Amino acid sequence: MKKSNKKSIPIVIIAVFLSILFLLPLVWMIFTSFKTLGESMSSTSILPKEWTLVNYTEMFTDASQAPIILWLFNTGIVTLIGTVLVVIVDILAAYALARLNVPGKKVILLLVVGALTIPGIVTLFPAFYLFKSVNLLDTFVPLIFPYTASTLGVFLIYNFLLSFPKELEEAAYLDGANQWDILMKVIFPTIKPVVMTLGVITFMNIYNDYLWPSLVVNSNEMRTITTGIASLIQGSNFVNPAKMMASTVIATIPAIIVFLYANKYFVKSVTNSGIK
Template sequence: MKGKNVSKIFLVILACLVAYIFLLPLLFMFFTSFKGVAESVTSRTLLPKAWTLENYRELFMNTATSPILLWLFNTVIVTVAGTALRITVSVLAAYSLARLPLPGKSFLLVSLIWAMAVPEIVTYFPLFYTFKLMGGLNTFWPLILPSGSGVMCIYLIYNFLLAFPQELEEAGFVEGANVFQVLWHIVLPSVKPVVITQAFITFLGLYNSYLWPSLVINRNETRTITLGIAALVLGENYTNPGMMMASTVISVLPVMVIFMFANKYIVKGFTQSGIK
């Protein structure tokens, strides 16, 4: 019994050390955001010697060069709309492949698998050229519309539906429900775990996206938070690590709050997405 207690104590200490290693970059980011310019450049200590809110005050007051609240608002629009579009299209497409007698279904499934092997960066040039011809550059449309092509999301939901008993759907049709009512009230609750998982992954991907937005957005008023932080880092504030860390803390905070409130649903989605 004594040996088991010692082993548990050792494992707890080891887990704390590992957690500290992973949290160290976040702690460095957080504490550096409260350091002045001189201290953030020269200091080698984690905690600031003189705490200051000047970095945050500068970010919120200097709205001409760093409208960080506007960038966050733009990011919310893009991530929410893009995630809703991907989940909607994926559920409808997966249900159509799994249940409807579509012509050439085998070819569509093979094409879906092959599409997953195509690197995303390969699609950037044709997408950029398309939106340029449509006059959609420097708008939210290039950031939202491509999110509808969630090939992996479609494939996962499709495989999940293959194991779903069709008798439940047939019972709904017998009761007089149409296809959309069956999909909403019967099918969708069964695929909720994988939908939640894919929605969370899509949300994070859109929130942290930089390369594609940097190609289609170059106006300050339509930038997302990642583009805004990059502009601060590459601009005149590159000599002020404290301001860079403050902007990063502000960008990370919404995701952390969402994760704290939705943690149990996200974990449940990850653990049940492979259970049929």
């Protein structure tokens, strides 16, 4: 065996151990969702002794207390619209700062960088009272509007555009292309991995957000999936850990699908250090 292979053995062992450590809560959650009520409250074993699908069927058939389909629908609307808005606004803002003669560009860049240092929780209560003053609480507006832009996305795309060769844009101008054609047909295909990475990060942040929706939403019909599952803890279903885990499994599936689909773009955005 080569020395390089021998040196990699401890790293592989540590990686496997950490993978098992991080996957164990997920495995426990999945197996608990297939347990009966009594077993989920008393059994200490991971595998169920009696497998059942009743926790999943009740989540979809009995929607009086836990309308999980409605919660997923609300989350889908908020997440998709919010992610699309962030991507569009960030691309346009970064392109304007990198290529156009914007008045006060340096000041705007300083504000963007400065905004990255401000914790998001600082803006929660001012934003809450703003939406409350215009009577928009418990609607889709406060759930979507705060996600219309991301300073991190503007900063990432702006720095990527700084390394983009202007010669390609000048050649497109000579061929008769306008700025919109250059942005969509020349620049966007190159920055697509970065944009997809930004989109997935934004999707995950909006999808998993609990604190902000819990402040602006009160009715059961307007809850997102995170606040909906949290309401199960506060309600009568808390006595049923198996049903709680079933709802969590259902909520986890869309996020896992999106992440697995976009995983290749994460790799490309990290490994692509130049223009091919």
